[in-house]
Amino acid sequence: MIRFVAQRAVESLVVLLVMSFVVYALIGLMPGDPIDIMLSGDPRMTPEDRERLRALYGLHLPIWERYWNWLAAAFGGDFGYSRTSNRPVLETMGPYLGRTALLMGASFVLSVAIAIPLGLMAAVRQRRLADYGINLFCFAGKSVPPFWLALMLILVFAVELRWFPAGGIETVGDSGFVDRARHLVLPVLCLTLLNLASVARLMRAEAISALRQDYVRTARAKGLAEGRVIWGHAMRNALNPVVTVIALEFGTLFSGALITETVFAYPGMGKAIYDAILGNDYNLALVGLLFATLLVLVGNLAADLAYAILDPRVSYR
Amino acid sequence: MSDVALAKAERPGTRNRALARFLRHRGAVVSAFVLAIVVLAALGAPLAERWLGHGPNDTDLGAVLAPPSWKYLLGTDDAGRDVLLRLMYGGRVSLLVGLAAALASAVIGTAIGILAGYYGGRLDAFLMRLTDGVIALPTLALLIVLAAIDLKKVGIPDSIAHSEAVSLYRIIFIISLVGWTGVARLVRGATLSMRTREFVRAAVALGAPARRIMLVHILPNVIGPVIVATTLSVGGIILTESVLSYLGLGIQPPMASWGNMLSNAQTMLFQAPELVIYPGLAIMLTVIAFNFLGDGLQDALDPRAGE
Numbered sequence: 001m002i003r004f005v006a007q008r009a010v011e012s013l014v015v016l017l018v019m020s021f022v023v024y025a026l027i028g029l030m031p032g033d034p035i036d037i038m039l040s041g042d043p044r045m046t047p048e049d050r051e052r053l054r055a056l057y058g059l060h061l062p063i064w065e066r067y068w069n070w071l072a073a074a075f076g077g078d079f080g081y082s083r084t085s086n087r088p089v090l091e092t093m094g095p096y097l098g099r100t101a102l103l104m105g106a107s108f109v110l111s112v113a114i115a116i117p118l119g120l121m122a123a124v125r126q127r128r129l130a131d132y133g134i135n136l137f138c139f140a141g142k143s144v145p146p147f148w149l150a151l152m153l154i155l156v157f158a159v160e161l162r163w164f165p166a167g168g169i170e171t172v173g174d175s176g177f178v179d180r181a182r183h184l185v186l187p188v189l190c191l192t193l194l195n196l197a198s199v200a201r202l203m204r205a206e207a208i209s210a211l212r213q214d215y216v217r218t219a220r221a222k223g224l225a226e227g228r229v230i231w232g233h234a235m236r237n238a239l240n241p242v243v244t245v246i247a248l249e250f251g252t253l254f255s256g257a258l259i260t261e262t263v264f265a266y267p268g269m270g271k272a273i274y275d276a277i278l279g280n281d282y283n284l285a286l287v288g289l290l291f292a293t294l295l296v297l298v299g300n301l302a303a304d305l306a307y308a309i310l311d312p313r314v315s316y317r
Numbered sequence: 318m319s320d321v322a323l324a325k326a327e328r329p330g331t332r333n334r335a336l337a338r339f340l341r342h343r344g345a346v347v348s349a350f351v352l353a354i355v356v357l358a359a360l361g362a363p364l365a366e367r368w369l370g371h372g373p374n375d376t377d378l379g380a381v382l383a384p385p386s387w388k389y390l391l392g393t394d395d396a397g398r399d400v401l402l403r404l405m406y407g408g409r410v411s412l413l414v415g416l417a418a419a420l421a422s423a424v425i426g427t428a429i430g431i432l433a434g435y436y437g438g439r440l441d442a443f444l445m446r447l448t449d450g451v452i453a454l455p456t457l458a459l460l461i462v463l464a465a466i467d468l469k470k471v472g473i474p475d476s477i478a479h480s481e482a483v484s485l486y487r488i489i490f491i492i493s494l495v496g497w498t499g500v501a502r503l504v505r506g507a508t509l510s511m512r513t514r515e516f517v518r519a520a521v522a523l524g525a526p527a528r529r530i531m532l533v534h535i536l537p538n539v540i541g542p543v544i545v546a547t548t549l550s551v552g553g554i555i556l557t558e559s560v561l562s563y564l565g566l567g568i569q570p571p572m573a574s575w576g577n578m579l580s581n582a583q584t585m586l587f588q589a590p591e592l593v594i595y596p597g598l599a600i601m602l603t604v605i606a607f608n609f610l611g612d613g614l615q616d617a618l619d620p621r622a623g624e
Contacts, residue, residue, distance in 0.1 A: 015450045023462065031467035139344075143552055143604035145559050145576075148597035151583060155590055248452075255457035259560060273458050274564065277465050289462065292455035300453055 008304055012297040019293050020074075023286055024067050032280045035059065037083070080283035084276070089287045093272070097291065099169070100268035104257050106184070107191035112246060115196050119203025119242075120235055126208060134200065141197025146256055150190045150263035157186060167265035187264045194256045195249075202245055206238035213237070243306045250299025254292055335617040345613020348606035355603050359408035371399060373406040374571045382589055394578075394592055395585055403573040404599055410485065410574040411603060415555040418492040422554075423547040426497035430504025431531050431539070435512060445505070452498045460557065463491040464566035484569045488561060492554055500546050507539035541618040549611035552604035559600050575600045 035053050045053075054060050058069055073080070079089040122134040158166035164185045165171070171179050210216065211234045219229045258270025265271070269288055276285035340346060366372055369388070377383075377397035385392045391401040433444040464487070468478035477483060511517055512535075520530050561567035562576025570577050575596040582592035 011446070011449075012453070015453055018450065019454065023459075026462050026466060029466045029470045030462075031465070139605055139608055140601070143556075143601050143608055145556055145563075145579075145597055145600045145604075147560060147563050148579060148593075148600065151579070151586065151593050152597070155586060155593065159587060159590070251453070251455050254455050258457055262564065270458070274461060277461055278565075285462070289455065289458050292458050293453070296455050297453050 004308070005301075005305065008301055012301055016290065016293055016297060020071070020286075020290055021067055023289050024070060025063060027282050027286050028063065028066075030277065030280065030282070030285075037280060079287050082276075082284040083281045084279055084284070089283045092284060093269075093287060093291065096267060096269045096272040096288075099266065100257055100261070100270060103184070103187055103191060103261070103266065103268055104253055106188045107195060107257075108253060110188065111192045111195040112199060114192070115199035116203050116235075116239075116242070118196075119200040120207050120230065120238070122200070122204040123207030123211060123234075123238075124230060131204075134204070138197040138201040138204075141193060142201070144194075146190075146194050146259040147263050149193060150186075150260055153186050153190055154263070167263075169266060183266075187260050187266050190264070191253070191256050191260045194260075195253055198249065198252075199242065199246060203238060203242050206241050207234055210234040210238040240307065240310045243310060244303045247299045247303030247306060251296040254295060339613050339617035342609075342613035342616050344609040345616075348609035348613070351602060351606040352610065355408055355599075355606070356412065358405050359412050362402065362405035362409060365402060365405060369399065369402065371402070373402045373573050374398065382585075391595060392591070394582065395589070400592065400595060403578060404575070404595060407573045407575040407578055407596065408599065408603075410568055410572070411555045411558060411600070414485070414489055414492070414558045415551040415607070417489045418496060418554045418558075419547050419551045421489065421493035422496035422550065423500050423543055425493060426500025427504050427536070427539075427543055429497065429501040430506075431508050431535060433501070434505040434508025435527065435531055435535065437509075441505070444501070448498050448501050451495060454495065456495050457557075457560065459495065460491055460561060461564065461566055463494070464488065464561050481569065481572050484567070484572070488558055488567050492557055496550065496554065499550065500543055503542055503546055504539050507542060508535055511535045511538055545611055545615045545618055548614050549608060552607035552611075555600065555604050555607070 035050055035057070051060075058066055061069070070080075077090070081087065082089050082092045085092045118134055122131045125131050154166045157163050165183050166186070167183075169180060169183050171183075211230075213234075216229060216233055219233050220226075224232075254270065257268065258274060260266065261268040261271035262274055269291060273285060273288035273292065275281070276288055362373070371377070375398065377393060379397070380389065380393050381397045382395055383389055383393040383397070389399050389401070391399075391404070394400055394403070429444050429448070433441040468483070468487075469475055473483075517530060517534050520534050525534075558567055558574070559576035559579070562574045563580045565577070565580060568574035568577055570581070578596040579593060582589070582596070585592050
C-alpha cells in the first residue's frame with residue numbers, strides 16, 4: 001500500500017516536471033517579449049540597453065539553460081516576480097489560491113451532496129417520471145455552455161430579480177461576512193450546477209447495477225426494509241466507482257472554476273491564469289498553470305487512495 | 318469458409334437489430350431530427366445570405382438592435398448585423414470544429430490504443446503513461462495557452478498566422494491534441510481482449526504481418542465503441558470551442574461563431590438580453606442533441622455498455 005502510494009506520487013512528480021518544461025517552452029511562444037514590454041515603457045532606452053537587459057535576464061541563453069536556471073531558482077522557492085503586480089509570484093498567488101479553494105470546495109461538497117441522493121432516486125425509480133426528469137436535467141447540465149449558464153444566472157438573479165450581486169467578491173466599503181457570502185452565492189451555484197450532472201448520472205448508473213446484484217436480492221429476501229436495502233447495501237457499493245470518478249474529474253472542476261471566475265470577475269486562480277496569459281505576465285501564468293496541474297494530480301492520487309480504502313477487494317502490493 | 322458465409326448471413330440481421338434498438342431510443346431519434354435541422358441551417362447559410370441580400374458581417378447602422386422583422390428574422394445586434402444569419406454561419410463553425418476535432422481525436426486515440434494494446438510491453442507502458450499524463454492536465458488552462466501562442470514565433474509568416482482560416486484550423490488542431498485520451502484507453506482495452514481471441518491468434522499463426530492484423534482483424538472489431546465515444550465527444554468539443562471563442566482565443570471576429578457572438582453580446586446583457594440567449598440556446602440544443610445521439614448509438618451498437 002505504502003509502496004503503491006509512493007510509486008504514484010513519484011509518477012505524479014514526473015508528470016509535474018515534464019509539464020513544467022512544456023509550459024515553460026509554451027510561455028516563451030506567447031505574443032510579446034518581456035524586454036520589449038519594458039522598453040515600450042521607457043523611450044530613452046537604446047538597442048544596446050536592450051541587449052544588456054536580455055543578457056541580464058538570461059534571455060540570450062538557449063531554452064534548456066533558461067529552463068534549468070528557472071528550475072534551480074524554483075527549487076529555492078524563487079518563482080520570479082509578477083509583471084502586473086510587481087510582487088513575488090508566490091505572494092501574489094496566495095490570495096487567489098485561497099479564493100479558488102473556497103469556490104471549488106463549496107461547489108464540490110454541495111454538488112456531491114445533491115448528486116448522490118438524486119442519482120440514487122433516479123435508479124430506484126428507473127424508467128418512471130422522476131428518472132426521466134433527473135436524466136433530462138443531467139443531459140442539460142452536461143450540455144450547457146458553462147459561461148452561458150453563468151450569464152443566465154446573472155441575468156435572472158442579478159439583473160432581473162436583483163437578489164445577488166453580479167460579480168466581484170465584496171461591495172466597496174462593506175467587507176462584512178454577509179456581503180462576502182452574498183457575492184459567493186452565484187459563482188458557487190454556477191459551479192455546483194456544472195459539476196452536479198456528471199456525478200448524478202454516474203451515481204444512477206452505478207446504483208442501477210448495484211440494485212441488480214445478488215446481495216441486494218438476499219437482503220430483500222431476508223425481509224430487510226427497502227430503505228435499508230437501498231441506503232445500506234446498494235448505495236455503499238455504488239459509491240466506490242463514483243468516488244474514483246469524482247476525484248478524477250478534478251481537472252474538469254478546475255476548468256469550470258476558471259470559466260466561472262472569469263464571468264463573475266471573481267479573483268481566483270483560474271481568472272489569474274487567464275489574465276496573466278492575456279497580460280503577458282509570464283511568471284504568474286507559469287506558476288498558476290503548475291498549481292492547477294498539481295491540484296489535478298493530487299485529486300487523481302486521492303482517487304486511487306479512496307478506491308483502495310473503500311473497496312477491500314482492491315489490494316496494492 | 319462456412320465461418321465467412323455465416324458471418325455474412327448474420328450481418329443484415331445484426332444491423333436491423335441495431336437500427337431497431339436505435340429507433341427505440343426516442344431521445345436519439347428526436348436528436349437526429351434536430352441535428353438534421355441544424356446541419357441544414359448551417360449548409361443553407363450562403364443561400365439565405367443571397368436570398369436576404371446582406372451578409373453575416375454587413376452592418377446596417379440604420380437598424381442597430383432592431384427588433385425581428387421580415388428582413389432580420391431575429392433582429393440585429395449592436396452593430397446592425399443580422400442575428401439569424403450570424404447564428405447560421407456560427408453553426409458552420411461549431412459543427413465543423415466539433416466533427417473535425419472529434420474525428421481527428423478518434424484517429425489519434427485509435428492508433429495509440431491499438432499500438433499499445435497489440436504490442437504491449439514497454440511501448441504500452443510508455444503510451445499509457447503518456448495518456449495518464451495528458452489526462453492529468455488542467456485541459457482548459459492548457460488550451461488557453463495553446464490558443465494564445467504567437468504563431469510567428471514558431472516560424473509561420475504573419476499573413477498566414479492572422480488569417481481567418483488559421484484561427485479555425487488552429488482550434489481544431491489544439492483540441493485534438495488533448496482530446497484523444499479517452500478513445501486511446503478504450504481501444505487499448507478492447508485490443509487487449511481481442512488479441513487473445515482465436516481468429517486473431519490464427520492470423521498470427523498464419524504469419525500475417527502485424528499491420529494487417531491490426532487493421533483487418535482488430536480495428537473492425539473495436540470500431541463500435543469508438544463510434545459511440547466519438548459521437549459523445551462532439552458535444553464536449555463544441556462546448557470547448559465556444560468557451561475559447563468566448564474568451565477571445567478561438568474564432569476571431571468578424572467571423573461569426575456562437576462563442577464569440579456571446580462574448581460580444583455579454584456587454585449588452587442589460588439592453589438586449591436576447592442577444593445572449595439565442596447563441597447559448599443554439600449551443601445547448603446542438604450539444605444535447607449530440608449527447609442523446611451518442612446515447613442512442615450506444616444502445617444500438619454496444620447494448621451491454623449502456624445499462
